[in-house]
Amino acid sequence: MDSKDNRLGLNVERLQKIGRKVSRLLRKECKDPIEAMYVLKAILYLLRCELSEAGVVLGNEAQLDAELTSMIDKAMKKSE
16 A cells, blocks of 8 residues: 555555455464454454554544455455
8 A cells, every 4th residue: 555645556466465465364363253353353453553653644534444444355356
């Protein structure tokens, strides 16, 4: 992901590669899928805290999440 002028450019192939690595690690380390979800939610919380400490403020996190999901969906459709 590259952030320029408050715009986000996604490299879907890179995201997929990182996602596969994270998935393998979670399957290996977690007891079950529920524990893996808790781990992911905890990681997101910690990342939000780090962003906050760095002075990065997310104005409307739900809107940002929706935009990110939409961008990923569009990029995935293009790669099919």
